[in-house]
Amino acid sequence: MADSSALDALVDQALEGSRRAISRLMSVVENGGPEARVALARLYPHTGRAHRIGVTGSPGAGKSTLVTELAKVYRGQGKRVGIVSVDPTSPFSGGALLGDRVRMRDLALDSAVFIRSMATRGSLGGLARATADVVDVLDGAGFDPVLIETVGAGQSEVDIARTADTTIVIELPSAGDEIQAFKAGILEIADVLVVNKADLPGADNAMAALRAMLDLGQAQTVRHHGESVTIAGVSAEAGSEQDWATPLLKTSALRGEGIAELARAVEEHYHYLAESGRRQQYHRARVEEQLRRILRQELLGRLLVRLPEAELAAAVDRVATRQEDPYSAAETLIARVS
Amino acid sequence: MADSSALDALVDQALEGSRRAISRLMSVVENGGPEARVALARLYPHTGRAHRIGVTGSPGAGKSTLVTELAKVYRGQGKRVGIVSVDPTSPFSGGALLGDRVRMRDLALDSAVFIRSMATRGSLGGLARATADVVDVLDGAGFDPVLIETVGAGQSEVDIARTADTTIVIELPSAGDEIQAFKAGILEIADVLVVNKADLPGADNAMAALRAMLDLGQAQTVRHHGESVTIAGVSAEAGSEQDWATPLLKTSALRGEGIAELARAVEEHYHYLAESGRRQQYHRARVEEQLRRILRQELLGRLLVRLPEAELAAAVDRVATRQEDPYSAAETLIARVS
Numbered sequence: 224m225a226d227s228s229a230l231d232a233l234v235d236q237a238l239e240g241s242r243r244a245i246s247r248l249m250s251v252v253e254n255g256g257p258e259a260r261v262a263l264a265r266l267y268p269h270t271g272r273a274h275r276i277g278v279t280g281s282p283g284a285g286k287s288t289l290v291t292e293l294a295k296v297y298r299g300q301g302k303r304v305g306i307v308s309v310d311p312t313s314p315f316s317g318g319a320l321l322g323d324r325v326r327m328r329d330l331a332l333d334s335a336v337f338i339r340s341m342a343t344r345g346s347l348g349g350l351a352r353a354t355a356d357v358v359d360v361l362d363g364a365g366f367d368p369v370l371i372e373t374v375g376a377g378q379s380e381v382d383i384a385r386t387a388d389t390t391i392v393i394e395l396p397s398a399g400d401e402i403q404a405f406k407a408g409i410l411e412i413a414d415v416l417v418v419n420k421a422d423l424p425g426a427d428n429a430m431a432a433l434r435a436m437l438d439l440g441q442a443q444t445v446r447h448h449g450e451s452v453t454i455a456g457v458s459a460e461a462g463s464e465q466d467w468a469t470p471l472l473k474t475s476a477l478r479g480e481g482i483a484e485l486a487r488a489v490e491e492h493y494h495y496l497a498e499s500g501r502r503q504q505y506h507r508a509r510v511e512e513q514l515r516r517i518l519r520q521e522l523l524g525r526l527l528v529r530l531p532e533a534e535l536a537a538a539v540d541r542v543a544t545r546q547e548d549p550y551s552a553a554e555t556l557i558a559r560v561s
Numbered sequence: 562m563a564d565s566s567a568l569d570a571l572v573d574q575a576l577e578g579s580r581r582a583i584s585r586l587m588s589v590v591e592n593g594g595p596e597a598r599v600a601l602a603r604l605y606p607h608t609g610r611a612h613r614i615g616v617t618g619s620p621g622a623g624k625s626t627l628v629t630e631l632a633k634v635y636r637g638q639g640k641r642v643g644i645v646s647v648d649p650t651s652p653f654s655g656g657a658l659l660g661d662r663v664r665m666r667d668l669a670l671d672s673a674v675f676i677r678s679m680a681t682r683g684s685l686g687g688l689a690r691a692t693a694d695v696v697d698v699l700d701g702a703g704f705d706p707v708l709i710e711t712v713g714a715g716q717s718e719v720d721i722a723r724t725a726d727t728t729i730v731i732e733l734p735s736a737g738d739e740i741q742a743f744k745a746g747i748l749e750i751a752d753v754l755v756v757n758k759a760d761l762p763g764a765d766n767a768m769a770a771l772r773a774m775l776d777l778g779q780a781q782t783v784r785h786h787g788e789s790v791t792i793a794g795v796s797a798e799a800g801s802e803q804d805w806a807t808p809l810l811k812t813s814a815l816r817g818e819g820i821a822e823l824a825r826a827v828e829e830h831y832h833y834l835a836e837s838g839r840r841q842q843y844h845r846a847r848v849e850e851q852l853r854r855i856l857r858q859e860l861l862g863r864l865l866v867r868l869p870e871a872e873l874a875a876a877v878d879r880v881a882t883r884q885e886d887p888y889s890a891a892e893t894l895i896a897r898v899s
Contacts, residue, residue, distance in 0.1 A: 260888040267886035282619060503881070510881045514873075515861060517891040522860035523853060525895075535852075543841075543848045548605035550598040553855040557863075
């Protein structure tokens with residue numbers, strides 16, 4: 224597909240809801256490059272309506288079962304649901320067991336549900352970009368909410384979570400305090416905290432430990448969406464709106480227990496975002512980040528077009544043999560085409 | 562520290578082994594910017610000697626205990642050992658239990674061991690860059706090997722692992738097949754596979770499952786260090802050297818069992834890299850990636866210097882209100898300063 228009128232037609236068909244067009248458009252935006260740019264430019268005015276819900280947690284926490292159950296709740300409300308999976312262990316992404324696949328079969332056959340899995344081993348930064356663009360496609364095509372499933376604990380997962388309006392962090396029941404340490408790294412991105420597999424021993428243990436951490440957080444501001452907010456307490460910023468108290472819930476996704484309550488908490492967070500003005504504030508911060516990312520990529524592309532291939536290779540050789548450091552080599556290459 | 566002669570002196574002191582200078586130099590390179598560039602340029606000719614060993618696995622797999630035990634083996638061989646921790650759950654990074662801290666106290670007091678923990682919540686891509694630069698400092702200061710501990714399963718962790726010469730992936734004993742799915746995403750970066758906590762029930766189970774996966778991999782090429790190699794088998798590439806068969810080992814880091822065997826496997830992999838020519842090949846690929854990353858960042862920096870701040874803010878506003886798509890906005894900004 225080379226000409227932009229064909230791309231325009233593809234976007235129009237996707238906006239009208241053609242599953243085939245949505246799927247092809249996702250491939251186009253995932254691949255990046257000039258075609259992705261043309262398509263995204265046309266798509267863009269139609270985005271920004273969907274509630275983007277991130278679901279993250281460690282492998283085995285039951286993220287996909289929970290996503291499946293949440294999706295069923297939204298379907299019961301007559302909503303069209305998008306699901307994007309960037310978790311290599313997820314049944315949505317293909318790395319899964321038969322039982323999980325059976326569980327979500329009904330969902331996959333529902334024409335008001337669109338499931339897309341992302342390749343997780345792209346280049347640094349590429350995955351966050353591609354995920355955001357694929358979510359934009361679902362958003363533009365009228366899917367709302369869009370659930371984004373990622374495996375927790377990685378930097379790029381945190382970056383992906385930051386593209387969501389609401390982030391659900393799932394924890395597992397725990398026998399000791401080992402889980403505590405893990406939480407230290409991931410608590411800060413949770414808008415809603417869930418202990419899943421509540422039927423297992425250790426669920427109350429995990430709940431108590433998390434509750435204690437949330438209470439501790441009351442006095443402590445953490446970094447969130449690029450600015451300081453307070454967990455489970457009153458904001459420390461002067462003049463700010465009433466702040467969000469991260470709710471802590473217990474679910475058993477496999478048995479469908481606690482899911483309605485979870486959906487309500489997510490809904491409440493969405494209202495909070497809208498009423499406090501934070502949704503726009505976060506959106507603006509994300510846009511600026513995205514703009515910078517695109518600028519970096521574009522500027523490199525322009526440089527490489529003007530640079531003979533042999534010169535880049537020669538610079539790589541000089542650095543690889545330590546005749547020149549990478550920063551000086553970059554300097555030289557930029558000077559060559561300026 | 563503003564002038565470059567002070568930076569030069571700092572680098573020289575670090576190269577001579579001053580712990581205080583090493584520590585300050587690490588902060589300088591972590592912070593990035595012009596000072597980091599000056600320092601890294603001077604440091605660069607002295608790097609490239611250390612064996613970089615990545616250690617990754619899910620939270621609770623016992624990564625830091627294993628790193629501690631490996632470090633003891635290397636100390637017994639008279640080597641100076643660097644440890645860089647990018648895992649928020651690690652005792653090295655501070656998010657840990659008293660028992661773990663006690664276990665590595667001797668290590669921390671050893672003047673031939675240098676431990677550095679990285680902040681894990683920086684900007685996208687920044688963490689991988691900063692980690693590589695900090696490892697360069699240790700490398701230049703004569704620490705060899707350098708152990709890099711990351712929590713597995715994230716994209717940026719994979720990127721960090723790719724900066725290592727040898728990557729150890731740690732798995733836990735497993736009761737069922739749930740662990741299988743997880744492995745699907747992380748097997749591909751393992752040069753050495755370890756089932757830790759071998760004293761726990763399920764260790765043989767995990768060993769058998771991993772062995773089956775490795776055997777399956779024999780016919781299957783996977784992506785590794787940016788090019789296709791074969792796990793536990795003969796390479797599919799025409800004319801390539803004999804390939805690396807990922808060894809599978811059992812350890813109990815807490816009891817110090819299996820660590821000598823692990824150190825041997827890591828050593829063998831290093832010899833394999835050198836003899837097959839792959840070490841240079843991987844190094845060249847990493848250098849090219851690094852150059853591109855620096856170019857992107859530098860080019861954006863140059864653009865922003867020439868762009869009035871209000872214009873960037875106005876572009877962000879246009880995109881945030883969906884009057885313009887981000888790619889077109891980037892185009893406009895680039896055109897403004899060209």
